[in-house]
Amino acid sequence: MNQTVRITAAVELPPAFVLGAWRVFADRNEIEGPAGVVRLEPMAMRLLCLLAENAGRTVTRAEIVERLWDGRAVTHDAVTRQVAKLREAFGDDAREPQVVKTVPKIGFLLLVEPQRIRSEAAAADPSSPGAETPVQPDRRRRVWGVVAAALTVAAGAAVVAYARRPSGEFVAPAQHPVTAEVGRELQPALSANGAWLAYVGQPAGEPGVLYVRTLRGEARRLTPPGVEASRPAWSPDMARLAFVQKDARGCAVMVVSPLDGAIRQVGACRAADLGGVAWLDPDTLVVSDRASPEAGFRLSRLDLETGRLKPLTDSGVAGPYLGDTDPAPSADGERVFFVRTSTPGVADVYALDLAGGKVRRITRDNASIHGLTRGRDDRLVIASNRQSGASYSLWSLNARGSDWRRLTEDARAEYPSSSDGETIAFQRRDWQMGLWSAPLDAGEPQRLTATSRRDRTAAPSPDGRRLAFLSDRSGSLQLWVAEADGRAHQVSDFRTEMPREPAWSPDGRSVYLSVRTGSQFDLGRVDVATGAFQLLAHTPASERYPFWSRDGARLYFIRDEGSRLSLYERAADGRERRLVDDAVRAIEAEDGALYVQRLAAPGFWRFDRASGKLSKIGELAAVDPRSWTVAEGALWALDGSRADQLLRLDLASGAVEAVRSLPGVYPRAGLFVRDGRVVFSRVESENVDVYTVADRA
Incomplete structure (x- = not known):
């Protein structure tokens, strides 16, 4: 555009x-x-x-x-x-x-x-x-x-x-498309002189192919069939590309010469494709990876000659998509900037002093971040939705954390890359997502909502006749309600707030949700009949994932106090009580018991409110907090290693079984189970191209 x-x-x-x-x-x-x-x-x-x-x-x-x-x-x-x-x-x-x-x-x-x-x-x-x-x-x-x-x-x-x-x-400045193939071109990496572009393409039948090209030339394939490539990064001398390779043997950090195509393994990894790779110097990489499948991401120094990893950071969190990612070394090599995600969907930029090991927080937006790179004069370029509703824009920021400057319009911009500081490459995503329903046993999914935009995060009303969901149909993320006949109407009119996690009140008159207000999330209530919005409280902490007890006596939610995530309950008179520490999300079952997902103690736990006791019911690896629910005597979750696979964890025995696949499911948009069916958000079409934008300010 x-x-x-x-x-x-x-x-x-x-x-x-x-x-x-x-x-x-x-x-x-x-x-x-x-x-x-x-x-x-x-x-x-x-x-x-x-x-x-x-x-x-x-x-x-x-x-x-x-x-x-x-x-x-x-x-x-x-x-x-x-x-x-x-x-x-x-x-x-x-x-x-x-x-x-x-x-x-x-x-x-x-x-x-x-x-x-x-x-x-x-x-x-x-x-x-x-x-x-x-x-x-x-x-x-x-x-x-x-x-x-x-x-x-x-x-x-x-x-x-x-x-x-x-x-x-x-x-x-204008945004210029570089790729225009049908499909997805992802994770661009610009060379130091801004002339060469590496990226990951997904031709038919292949998950990820590493390509290299000039900005106006033909693309040349660098990786063979049978492997999945991701997160390319140019060496400072432009003679090599580091990337992550996944195949039947596992995950590895690789280096390839674009001139002769020679590829060699320089290190092992578990999930570095999600975390990112960057060159610290000609002989050293900074890699974002997990210490174990359940751990959060951390930054490590990888010696290319020995293959040894030396940990650099420890975020102290565990779970999918959490921890330290997107390393971006400073020009002098003395610091590494990175993204730290401590709560799902909420991240900030930090800086690591390599000499002293000190970590300093730079931003306090608590926004969602989809990529970080170093720009002009050691400024940072960040893909963030800090003021963009559901969409991501590119922002420039100095290393002190002040002087924000917006570089692009709302363009669903992700994974920026810039080596010369003037030209920035990024992936721009255009996609369509709707709400779908599928039987738990077998059968084809059925569409619930039709839109050319994105519908997500559905919640059924207590009587089962209406569906609350979030959508950007009107241009920004708002609360919508679909009636029993399928007609949908916008309920909220948020201007600066960003809604998340809708949940109905027991009487069906209101929808409670978390909204981003400034640099944090707070709990609020929307009257479905009038659209009136009321903020429940504005505390120094962030509150997420609200839901009412089935008897309507208590509102439960997760409070993030920076150093602690806890499950709280709020009585009708406003009094609050902390129930469970290290709780990232909780759901109430039909019998009134609370089921809690924890991070430091990975797995799912049953909390007895009367006795205050916790008992572990089972463990599912790397399940995103937004992709599980409890209903009909079981805990249902999307497989952390294969996102389109729905799993069933029996609450009584702890046994886990694969139920069915959900093609196109978007795991971070929530799901619920009712009357033998699962309702989920499905990506119906998607196209991702690489664009460039100039920063000459």
Whole structure:
């Protein structure tokens, strides 16, 4: 798609400013105070910066609407909700305000004088000399205007608002297709001079073939039939390609010479095709692999001469798709940037100091990331859905974790690669996915929903007559409901939130789900009749996978507190209780028992709520937390090693049997079993091509 999209050029943000006992980190939507770190939604942070820009005077509601919503028509409550979120974050009382005061019939006044922090060192130690300096009245509007304007980008505001920025505009460069074959061309790798492209193709009947070509030339095959290649990476001298090979004997790290086609094995692996490979120097690779089939990914240094692996990182998590992946060494070879996924679908970028072994967190988006590479001037290029609903865009970010800059439109961009820093190759995915139903014993699957977009993550209503699901039919991921006659209608109207894991209330009037608000996930409720959305609570932690007890007395969910994943229950009066630690997901069976998937103690466990006892019922290797359910006396899961195979684990005996195949199933979109049938998301068509985009900013 050759078109340009106008987005805003980057602005170098002040790293922080101070409000009384609080430090405000505007570029990462966080405030830090006596109670610790609190994350703000992007819109609430923009409001805070607008009030700081105008500290000392009342900001009218009209001004707030003009600056935050670009003058679009919004309800009176829209502004009030953002003010309430600020007060909640600061622990402020509207009746006796200490931070934000309501001026009746006019607007809102910031009661605390903002102080500017001069440097990042001062931000880290506010007690150091010169850490805080008052913002003079004649400079306040200019300084805080920069912050508020830059947050327009971070919050994904309307394009028209970008024109109000005091800085220049950035025009997103055109995306140019490189491959156009029918099928899939995956995981591109650019050579150091940006002239040669390696990628994985999937011609008919073959899972993965390694090809090499110039950007405008003919492709040449490098790997023989009978093997599956993945994750190619060019050596710095462009004389070799490292890649992962899987065949009947297992998994191996290979090196091939594109000139003469000579291939040799340099190391063994278990699942490095998912984790990634990168060159640290001419004699060393960084490989993302598992220590065991149940472990999470970790980075290791691979010596090409000896084949020895030396572990570099340990994320401390276990399970499929989790851990440390996508290594990207810095230009000087002193650091390795990588992606760490601690919770399914939520990842951030980290940096490893090779000399000292220290790991530093760079981003705090908690978004989903599908690839990382090094770009211009040691900046990072990240494929992320941080502001793109269900789609992935390419973003450029400096190594400090500030100065985000968007490089592409929503293009379903994945696996970026760049060696010269100016040309970036990536895979662009166009696909169609619908909801399907299949009998458990035998028989052909039947289509439940028809769309040219993507329907996923279905949940049946308590009476079985309606189906809630997520879809991007309207352009962004929203909650939809299909009636018994097959007609479907959109229920939600999320603007910045990203919905996940829908679950019906026992009375069938509401759908509970987790939504991404800023840099975390929170629990919310959508009224099916009106579409009204209510956030249940905004805590410093992330909450995922909500579901109600069958008697309607308790809401269960998983809370991610950074160092701990736990199963919680929430009573009708709002009281909460932690039930099980090391719990990544839980489901209630017909008899009221809770079945829990754990990471540090892999397998599935039965939790007796009355006694508090856990008992292991069985173990299935590498099952994604989103691809299992409990119903009809069994636990049903998609095979972690063969995703299209449905398995049945008997709750009484622990015996496991293969039930049937589900062609085209998308394992990370959920499934459920009812009345002898399984409902799942099926990929109906898919085409992936390699594109390039230039970054010359």
